[in-house]
Amino acid sequence: MPPEAGRGRAPNIRDVAAIAGVSYQTVSRVLNGSEKIRPETKQRVLEAIEESGFRPNQAARALVTSRSRTIGVLSTHQYAHYGPQTMVHAMEVAADLAGYRLALVTTGSTPETIAAALERLVSQAVEALIVVAPKVSVFEAIEDSSLDLPLVTLDSSIHNKRPGRAHSFAVDQYEGARMATRHLIELGHRSIIHVAGPQDWIEADERMQGFLFELGEKDLPVRAPILGELSADFGYRAGVELVRRRDFSAVFAANDQMALGLLHAFRDEGLSVPHDVSVVGFDDIPDAAHYLPPLTTVRQDFAAVGRRSVELVIGELDQGRPGSVEFIRPTLMVRESTAPPTAGWR
Amino acid sequence: MPPEAGRGRAPNIRDVAAIAGVSYQTVSRVLNGSEKIRPETKQRVLEAIEESGFRPNQAARALVTSRSRTIGVLSTHQYAHYGPQTMVHAMEVAADLAGYRLALVTTGSTPETIAAALERLVSQAVEALIVVAPKVSVFEAIEDSSLDLPLVTLDSSIHNKRPGRAHSFAVDQYEGARMATRHLIELGHRSIIHVAGPQDWIEADERMQGFLFELGEKDLPVRAPILGELSADFGYRAGVELVRRRDFSAVFAANDQMALGLLHAFRDEGLSVPHDVSVVGFDDIPDAAHYLPPLTTVRQDFAAVGRRSVELVIGELDQGRPGSVEFIRPTLMVRESTAPPTAGWR
DNA sequence: AGGGTCGATGTGTACGTTCACACGACGGGG
DNA sequence: CCCCGTCGTGTGAACGTACACATCGACCCT
Numbered sequence: 001m002p003p004e005a006g007r008g009r010a011p012n013i014r015d016v017a018a019i020a021g022v023s024y025q026t027v028s029r030v031l032n033g034s035e036k037i038r039p040e041t042k043q044r045v046l047e048a049i050e051e052s053g054f055r056p057n058q059a060a061r062a063l064v065t066s067r068s069r070t071i072g073v074l075s076t077h078q079y080a081h082y083g084p085q086t087m088v089h090a091m092e093v094a095a096d097l098a099g100y101r102l103a104l105v106t107t108g109s110t111p112e113t114i115a116a117a118l119e120r121l122v123s124q125a126v127e128a129l130i131v132v133a134p135k136v137s138v139f140e141a142i143e144d145s146s147l148d149l150p151l152v153t154l155d156s157s158i159h160n161k162r163p164g165r166a167h168s169f170a171v172d173q174y175e176g177a178r179m180a181t182r183h184l185i186e187l188g189h190r191s192i193i194h195v196a197g198p199q200d201w202i203e204a205d206e207r208m209q210g211f212l213f214e215l216g217e218k219d220l221p222v223r224a225p226i227l228g229e230l231s232a233d234f235g236y237r238a239g240v241e242l243v244r245r246r247d248f249s250a251v252f253a254a255n256d257q258m259a260l261g262l263l264h265a266f267r268d269e270g271l272s273v274p275h276d277v278s279v280v281g282f283d284d285i286p287d288a289a290h291y292l293p294p295l296t297t298v299r300q301d302f303a304a305v306g307r308r309s310v311e312l313v314i315g316e317l318d319q320g321r322p323g324s325v326e327f328i329r330p331t332l333m334v335r336e337s338t339a340p341p342t343a344g345w346r
Numbered sequence: 347m348p349p350e351a352g353r354g355r356a357p358n359i360r361d362v363a364a365i366a367g368v369s370y371q372t373v374s375r376v377l378n379g380s381e382k383i384r385p386e387t388k389q390r391v392l393e394a395i396e397e398s399g400f401r402p403n404q405a406a407r408a409l410v411t412s413r414s415r416t417i418g419v420l421s422t423h424q425y426a427h428y429g430p431q432t433m434v435h436a437m438e439v440a441a442d443l444a445g446y447r448l449a450l451v452t453t454g455s456t457p458e459t460i461a462a463a464l465e466r467l468v469s470q471a472v473e474a475l476i477v478v479a480p481k482v483s484v485f486e487a488i489e490d491s492s493l494d495l496p497l498v499t500l501d502s503s504i505h506n507k508r509p510g511r512a513h514s515f516a517v518d519q520y521e522g523a524r525m526a527t528r529h530l531i532e533l534g535h536r537s538i539i540h541v542a543g544p545q546d547w548i549e550a551d552e553r554m555q556g557f558l559f560e561l562g563e564k565d566l567p568v569r570a571p572i573l574g575e576l577s578a579d580f581g582y583r584a585g586v587e588l589v590r591r592r593d594f595s596a597v598f599a600a601n602d603q604m605a606l607g608l609l610h611a612f613r614d615e616g617l618s619v620p621h622d623v624s625v626v627g628f629d630d631i632p633d634a635a636h637y638l639p640p641l642t643t644v645r646q647d648f649a650a651v652g653r654r655s656v657e658l659v660i661g662e663l664d665q666g667r668p669g670s671v672e673f674i675r676p677t678l679m680v681r682e683s684t685a686p687p688t689a690g691w692r
Numbered sequence: 693a694g695g696g697t698c699g700a701t702g703t704g705t706a707c708g709t710t711c712a713c714a715c716g717a718c719g720g721g722g
Numbered sequence: 723c724c725c726c727g728t729c730g731t732g733t734g735a736a737c738g739t740a741c742a743c744a745t746c747g748a749c750c751c752t
């Protein structure tokens with residue numbers, strides 16, 4: 001016997017009030033956890049809610065409070081799915097805990113699609129915006145749109161500028177890249193190539209900056225990074241190209257997928273990893289431990305980023321305080337794709 | 347000069363009407379594309395909308411129409427991220443085109459988390475529900491919750507029952523599994539093992555059924571499938587275990603990640619793929635082409651599933667007709683992880 | 693005993709939109 | 723020439739909730 005078997009219309013606050021024998025305002029107070037209410041009255045109302053199968057109407061609530069309790073999440077549609085999905089899941093859980101909802105919108109990279117995505121978000125009246133895997137083009141679009149919302153971008157930008165009141169928060173990509181590079185240097189590598197992600201992607205740029213800094217610090221020769229997509233396909237093409245040059249003993253890839261492509265290319269070209277070449281990735285997606293050879297990579301805690309980004313946003317929304325912004329340290333996962341360089345390769 | 351520089355309050359339909367010199371109802375008509383309206387009036391209203399920076403208030407609209415124009419998407423949080431994410435992206439685009447929004451909710455596998463996820467969905471007043479990567483436990487929870495919505499589950503179930511009015515739609519997993527199995531048989535394999543996904547996951551079960559059917563049809567010996575998670579980690583453990591038995595010449599894994607783990611295990615145990623063992627996966631995630639060796643697998647068009655699932659739902663919502671339900675055929679991608687069996691292995 | 697305070701509950705109104713209906717003008721048919 | 727249908731537009735409600743304020747009783751203090 002489903003309780004909702006009343007009429008065609010869903011029960012509202014007044015129906016509940018009638019059952020409990022109170023006014024609708026009292027019901028409203030119970031719903032919003034008001035202090036000034038007698039325990040027994042509250043109990044009676046709660047029973048009436050239960051009995052009627054009442055659910056607060058979000059639309060009416062949003063209308064009268066002019067608050068949607070919705071956080072917009074703008075995610076760029078990319079090859080790397082693990083990170084974003086993990087973050088979004090964590091966000092959703094955290095948001096729900098605080099009584100918020102998520103409006104997830106994915107976008108391409110062109111200004112038009114970004115603008116369209118932004119438009120979709122505003123039309124849903126989001127109260128804040130979290131940008132996952134942000135690109136500079138996204139920032140530009142946001143600035144153009146002149147929308148004024150609490151904004152958190154999930155990147156660890158130190159070197160990139162962003163719209164005024166935006167916070168950025170993430171795993172420290174710069175530091176992660178330095179850890180990866182340092183690891184290779186400590187193994188004895190002197191000629192290290194970076195296969196980088198698209199430079200309009202802020203995280204990718206951070207990784208490259210970290211790589212370059214560490215090289216500079218150790219006075220090692222800097223070769224121009226190869227720029228491309230964060231995909232295994234591109235990693236493969238880059239790897240084939242690299243083998244022709246033979247002027248390196250290690251490669252630091254901007255993510256694990258690229259590293260996978262490199263492993264593939266190196267095997268195809270008859271090179272052994274890590275004997276002939278060392279390879280380091282970034283992200284530590286669950287598959288990376290099973291690449292051949294298992295990949296040395298930089299682990300980032302995506303779930304923590306997702307969770308805390310929502311806390312940041314809600315802190316600003318509910319208490320006006322932005323909350324503390326402290327980048328999360330990544331961890332280097334040393335596996336079997338890195339080893340000291342051998343002679344014959346410089 | 348942003349047009350919204352009016353007051354603290356956002357412009358509403360009446361403000362627009364005042365500017366255009368018409369009544370608010372006329373504005374409403376323009377917004378909803380009514381026929382009975384003079385072109386020049388319409389033009390005037392449109393200019394007023396532009397000038398004021400007016401945006402329709404969704405909450406008010408939802409309140410009065412009692413339609414949220416929101417489609418709930420229930421996704422189980424899994425290891426395999428590529429498929430769901432690709433589908434969700436396609437859904438979002440398709441939904442937007444039809445003027446709908448998505449409410450994405452991810453859930454674990456326990457009855458409690460599923461119930462909680464369902465609760466989140468109802469509280470958002472979704473008009474329909476699409477279940478991504480459904481498990482039987484999800485169906486049970488849906489039935490228990492006695493919610494009455496257009497329901498589409500993204501699986502190709504032939505052998506599983508589901509709640510009354512649900513439609514299911516997907517790539518044909520059964521057929522895909524048969525294709526994979528047939529491929530191995532045609533190569534000459536007689537002893538094939540299936541490393542299956544969790545059986546409460548309907549897609550995984552479909553794959554197993556297809557595998558078993560094909561074996562039965564060819565009168566080949568059936569070994570008990572290994573059941574586990576759809577992860578590389580589990581694939582690895584299963585692979586190590588399998589090598590001890592040595593009673594097979596080919597393995598059909600329930601997804602690509604599992605296949606990756608198998609490749610890893612086989613290499614660790616000194617077996618060569620495909621020389622000693624053939625391996626087939628399922629999904630054709632972008633990385634699969636770069637496994638070592640590149641993986642023979644079954645490709646499914648996730649984006650098409652996402653797109654058409656939304657069309658199905660909206661068809662039912664807008665026109666009352668469910669739309670046609672026809673499974674999408676998968677494609678076998680033959681790469682380098684499969685070859686005829688060699689002697690020494692039965 | 694009376695006034696003031698506070699705690700608990702009720703009444704009016706507003707939020708922004710759509711729906712049902714009313715209204716005036718215009719044209720055609722008898 | 724009048725009536726009536728139709729086209730274009732306007733007026734009054736209603737959706738379900740929260741906020742501001744009003745009310746009412748009880749209790750305390752003097």
